[in-house]
Amino acid sequence: MSAHLTVVKRQPRRAKLWRIGLYVFLTAMALLWLVPVGGAIYASLRPYGETQKLGLFSLPKSFTIQNYKDAWTEGGMSRAFGNTMFIVIPSLILILAFSSAMAFAVSRFSWRFNVTLLLIFTAGNLLPAQVIFQPLFQMFKAMPWPDFLSDTNTGDLLGTKIAVIIIHVAFQTGFCTFVLSNYMKTIPKELGEAAMVDGASVVRQFFQIIMPLCRPALAALATLEFTWLYNDFFWGVVLLNQGAERPITSSIANLGGQFFLNDNLIAAASMIIAVPTLAVYLALQRHFISGLTLGASKG
Amino acid sequence: MSTEVTTAPRKGRRRRYSQLSRRDKIALGLFVGVPTAVHIMFVWVPAISTVLLSFTKWDGLKLGTWKLIGFKNYWAVFTVFDGKFFPAFFNNIILLVFLSVCSAIGVLFAYLLDKNIRGSPIYQSIYYMPVVLSLAVVGFIWKGVMWSPRQGLFNVILGRTAQGDQIDWVGNAEKIFTFHIPGLDAPLGLSKNFAALLIAIAWRHIGYVMVLYLAGLKSVDPSLREAAAIDGCNEWQAFRRVVFPVMKPINVVVFVITVIEALRAFDIIFALKKPPGTQVLGILVRDNLVGEGGGQVGLGSTYGVVLLLLCLVFIIWYLVNNYRENEA
Numbered sequence: 001m002s003a004h005l006t007v008v009k010r011q012p013r014r015a016k017l018w019r020i021g022l023y024v025f026l027t028a029m030a031l032l033w034l035v036p037v038g039g040a041i042y043a044s045l046r047p048y049g050e051t052q053k054l055g056l057f058s059l060p061k062s063f064t065i066q067n068y069k070d071a072w073t074e075g076g077m078s079r080a081f082g083n084t085m086f087i088v089i090p091s092l093i094l095i096l097a098f099s100s101a102m103a104f105a106v107s108r109f110s111w112r113f114n115v116t117l118l119l120i121f122t123a124g125n126l127l128p129a130q131v132i133f134q135p136l137f138q139m140f141k142a143m144p145w146p147d148f149l150s151d152t153n154t155g156d157l158l159g160t161k162i163a164v165i166i167i168h169v170a171f172q173t174g175f176c177t178f179v180l181s182n183y184m185k186t187i188p189k190e191l192g193e194a195a196m197v198d199g200a201s202v203v204r205q206f207f208q209i210i211m212p213l214c215r216p217a218l219a220a221l222a223t224l225e226f227t228w229l230y231n232d233f234f235w236g237v238v239l240l241n242q243g244a245e246r247p248i249t250s251s252i253a254n255l256g257g258q259f260f261l262n263d264n265l266i267a268a269a270s271m272i273i274a275v276p277t278l279a280v281y282l283a284l285q286r287h288f289i290s291g292l293t294l295g296a297s298k299g
Numbered sequence: 300m301s302t303e304v305t306t307a308p309r310k311g312r313r314r315r316y317s318q319l320s321r322r323d324k325i326a327l328g329l330f331v332g333v334p335t336a337v338h339i340m341f342v343w344v345p346a347i348s349t350v351l352l353s354f355t356k357w358d359g360l361k362l363g364t365w366k367l368i369g370f371k372n373y374w375a376v377f378t379v380f381d382g383k384f385f386p387a388f389f390n391n392i393i394l395l396v397f398l399s400v401c402s403a404i405g406v407l408f409a410y411l412l413d414k415n416i417r418g419s420p421i422y423q424s425i426y427y428m429p430v431v432l433s434l435a436v437v438g439f440i441w442k443g444v445m446w447s448p449r450q451g452l453f454n455v456i457l458g459r460t461a462q463g464d465q466i467d468w469v470g471n472a473e474k475i476f477t478f479h480i481p482g483l484d485a486p487l488g489l490s491k492n493f494a495a496l497l498i499a500i501a502w503r504h505i506g507y508v509m510v511l512y513l514a515g516l517k518s519v520d521p522s523l524r525e526a527a528a529i530d531g532c533n534e535w536q537a538f539r540r541v542v543f544p545v546m547k548p549i550n551v552v553v554f555v556i557t558v559i560e561a562l563r564a565f566d567i568i569f570a571l572k573k574p575p576g577t578q579v580l581g582i583l584v585r586d587n588l589v590g591e592g593g594g595q596v597g598l599g600s601t602y603g604v605v606l607l608l609l610c611l612v613f614i615i616w617y618l619v620n621n622y623r624e625n626e627a
Contacts, residue, residue: 022416026422029426030421030425033429033502035444036429036437056444057455098333099334102331104330109327115622119618121338122621124342124346126555126559128607129565130565130603131604134588135352139345166337169337170337173338174342227431233570234565238585253570263449266443267443270443273433277432278432282424289510292511
């Protein structure tokens with residue numbers, strides 16, 4: 001009895017200490033987590049001559065945006081951003097269109113190969129890109145493509161941004177189908193049945209009943225996929241061998257010379273590349289988390 | 300009872316399916332057919348072709364000029380004379396072990412943040428922030444800020460910024476530890492620059508796992524923990540015996556993500572111009588594509604097949620888990 005009482009008494013004080021320790025730990029880790037990006041912003045705004053003498057983590061004497069100007073022009077970034085948009089926007093639209101159509105068909109109608117198809121899509125999405133890369137490279141090389149539709153003069157798909165779009169769509173549709181079909185399963189079957197009874201066609205059911213209800217999932221996926229496509233480095237590097245064709249993230253592979261000597265220029269370049277995804281993340285954080293959660297837990 | 304309940308709607312479903320008009324069937328066919336065709340054509344056909352090409356010798360210049368050579372590529376890859384495969388493979392293994400530790404740390408962060416922390420969303424945003432950056436950009440940021448020999452944080456903290464005394468974190472391929480495997484020409488080991496890369500990778504990976512896990516923790520029924528507390532479980536027992544088993548679906552996802560990330564590693568190493576000592580399998584696949592007098596498509600594909608076999612085990616395990624749950 002008495003033992004029980006002492007336990008109850010001791011608990012709050014110990015718990016309090018424990019909680020303080022917890023906050024100290026979490027805050028310390030959070031500060032540590034901010035060092036690389038914070039340091040990059042700080043470095044990018046300072047002249048290299050100064051930090052070279054005083055070190056990066058010294059008090060500033062002067063600030064400059066010259067690093068950003070240099071990074072932008074020397075890195076050919078306006079063109080690279082254009083390439084990124086040319087690849088990301090069509091890919092994103094096609095991925096969402098394909099995966100919602102696919103998810104609609106497999107989750108709202110029951111027929112024999114539903115599960116098999118979902119398995120194929122999910123498994124395909126998990127394959128490392130390097131596994132399929134060698135043959136894919138040869139396939140694109142063998143596929144004719146008129147030169148006037150691309151900036152390369154080889155007459156085939158290899159080296160064109162179209163090839164990158166195709167592989168993004170083929171790859172990412174798997175993940176989005178998985179997420180959307182789980183989401184669509186949670187929509188009551190009766191909704192579709194009622195529409196059927198009223199004589200609505202399948203296409204109409206898709207566009208007017210299911211798609212509007214999937215808006216939250218689509219928003220979450222669009223946010224998530226935007227950053228994934230934007231952040232793609234591998235396909236941009238291996239399929240686009242001409243540096244000028246590469247999207248912004250892959251264009252890191254082109255940077256050389258100055259970029260390997262001047263650390264503040266490196267910091268400025270990485271901040272320019274990081275800003276779009278960071279901005280999307282800070283603005284649409286809710287969608288981000290829900291997109292990941294939808295993908296991880298099955299509804 | 301359950302059989303009656305499940306058979307009844309199934310009959311209805313079948314009837315409804317036949318009620319679909321011709322146009323509806325065509326529409327559904329297209330809905331499924333087009334994405335499936337694209338996916339199979341550009342993901343599964345290449346995946347299978349990788350396996351086929353690994354049995355050939357081909358410079359990749361002209362279709363049809365490949366020569367079947369059986370298992371010779373595999374022989375070349377696994378023999379001691381190649382000298383490329385095992386260091387790369389070992390780095391992948393180190394990465395896998397390391398990422399598993401990071402995943403555990405991510406789980407710990409999620410667990411702590413789940414304790415009614417004030418300002419929890421802010422902590423979450425900060426920990427998750429690196430995840431929205433490409434690993435290539437992460438490498439670049441760290442190169443400028445953390446690893447820079449002259450002014451980077453690591454050398455500043457260690458007081459090694461003086462000329463001649465600097466540590467080159469990206470370029471230093473000295474081994475931290477090595478061990479010898481009988482039959483291999485060179486000893487295997489972890490080089491210093493790869494260890495430096497690992498820290499940057501951890502920075503990104505921990506937040507990823509944390510967010511996934513935290514979402515799962517929030518959906519754990521609180522009465523389970525109460526019951527565990529009443530039964531006298533301490534914190535660790537409650538997590539190990541109650542929360543962790545309930546979280547199985549998320550555990551599987553986290554595990555598969557960890558393995559796949561370890562196997563597909565490429566971006567950060569390639570963005571830093573492939574410093575010696577940091578080679579991984581993903582880089583070898585790409586490097587054999589082109590070379591003097593054409594590429595070595597067969598050899599490159601063989602590395603690809605090794606990767607495929609390694610990850611297929613985990614993918615199948617994941618699918619079996621998923622599939623069972625969908626059935627239940």
